[in-house]
Amino acid sequence: MTNDTKSGGRRTTARGMGLAAVRGLALALIALPGAVLCLVLSLVSIALIPIGVGIVTTPWVLTGVRTFADWRRVLAAEWGGVRIPPAYRPLPQGANPWTRTFGMLGDPATWRDLLWLPVDMTAGFITALLPAVLLFYPLEGFAIAAGLWRVLDGYWYGFVPVTDQASALGAGALGVVILFFAHFVSAPLLQAHFRLTGAVLGSDQGELTERVRVLTQTRRDAVDTSAAELRRIERDLHDGAQARLVAMGMDLGTIEMLLDKDPEKARQLVAQARRSSADALAELRDLVRGIHPPVLAERGLGDAVRALALRLPVATEVNVELPGRAEAPVESAAYFAVSEVLTNAVKHAGADRIWIDLHHANDMLRVTVTDNGKGGAVIGAGSGLVGIERRLGTFDGVLAVSSPAGGPTMVTMEIPCALS
Structure with a gap:
């Protein structure tokens, strides 16, 4: 020392x-x-x-x-x-x-x-x-x-x-x-x-009353969040992949009519249909990744967060100490919470370096995201941190934010869970 x-x-x-x-x-x-x-x-x-x-x-x-x-x-x-x-x-x-x-x-x-x-x-x-x-x-x-x-x-x-x-x-x-x-x-x-x-x-009854109030609020928030997520998926499918697939069907119909009359035009439409199919497939993959990333299901929270960090435009260090895997809903909640925090750090904090730490101890999954941005983050109305707090609250999780003016910002998330 x-x-x-x-x-x-x-x-x-x-x-x-x-x-x-x-x-x-x-x-x-x-x-x-x-x-x-x-x-x-x-x-x-x-x-x-x-x-x-x-x-x-x-x-x-x-x-x-x-x-x-x-x-x-x-x-x-x-x-x-x-x-x-x-x-x-x-x-x-x-x-x-x-x-x-x-x-x-x-x-x-x-x-x-x-x-x-x-x-x-x-x-x-x-x-x-x-x-x-x-x-x-x-x-x-x-x-x-x-x-x-x-x-x-x-x-x-x-x-x-x-x-x-x-x-x-x-x-x-x-x-x-x-x-x-x-x-x-x-x-x-x-x-x-x-x-x-x-x-x-204090009294056990008081703790029970507070517990019931928190669970009622988090359940309501979870239902609202699920409904909003379903509406988003429906909108993305309708405006994205579905529209491209309809256009591909129309192109294929036109190609069928032009095969004998104008082969050159038919080839152009085939190439256009191929591009549309690739774009539709990419949109579907992005949509699936937004619902539940394949890497999260296949390799767990640690690798999913590492993959998330690789896509960031700033230098990011990830430290993972997880001897096992949590239940899928817990992993999903933690993953999307980390994703939202990282998005905030890149868009609003002006950070050029981020540190992510994931570990599990005493039946508690603890995730810490630290950035060297300008600070000033608070949990309040209009803040994305409120949504993260509600997401974690569904699993009895808690969110703590330390963000003095001038930085750094440290966001700590804890979710009680056992690892397999």
Whole structure:
């Protein structure tokens, strides 16, 4: 390992420690009063239900609790990579306060929210605050060692009583030790905070609900994509090969009439029919290749992607580590996803070099396409990446894009599958 790599790793660790400390401190300072307020208002409002006041206030309070919990779900996903799908039962539109109150109180997700609030105020607060403490507390030790001990009387830094310069240096040494350990535990502590949030707020029902929603959406997208593909095939056949075959039939009829009258003209029409047959055959081959490339069926995904790369106008490196073959639908989805990504890289990214990596590990097919283009690719409306994401979603696959302005662009696709 080079010195540059080592220093880069140290900078990354330090940056991660600082980021965990700042985020943890923000969570501790904002989330603690928010959780206390939500819990107190919820208990008071529920306690007032028997006298009627709580019937009016409880839906508003519990809606606020849900908003607070949803905000924490967003932070858990963005800062910790922990997805916590909400699993609230839908309430009837225009329901009266009585129906809304007891509908929300009858929802298990509401009670998970209320159980999470005291957990978040205690264990959650500690796991969020500790990364900041581990970063900033050593600064106090350094300040004591630098001379702050002179204005302190009978001060203890940790377990070190500070009475003179020697003990102050001991406090500084303790600060170094704490800072050293902070490098390794700050980020995991913040991750533990989000996992604790997920353990209390999450539920199997929530994951099942999210799973059903994703499958419903991907099934709808798959049906729409299949219908569009059939229309494209029909249009290509009608406007391409079918039109040429009709023209060939007409030419053959004319040739039949001209064989005796004008042999020279008949020979010209025969040559024209031969060219039309070759063009029709080429169009049919292109159409078949667009439906399912023969090389993909015969030699598998690795060779199909290599053949795809050979047709690109830019230099492309392909690395394949596939000890077997996936099922045909999975291979087809991965192939056309790679084809679309490569098309985007050539047309829009302005890349002059592309790297493709395919490998399989832990029952996951992983494909990475990297180009040195201008970057700026995003998954959004009007982007071809949306279609790729939907295609992969049919097989529980995921798409990730890293494309800062100026490049490079890295598109990663993962599809769970087993190889034969």
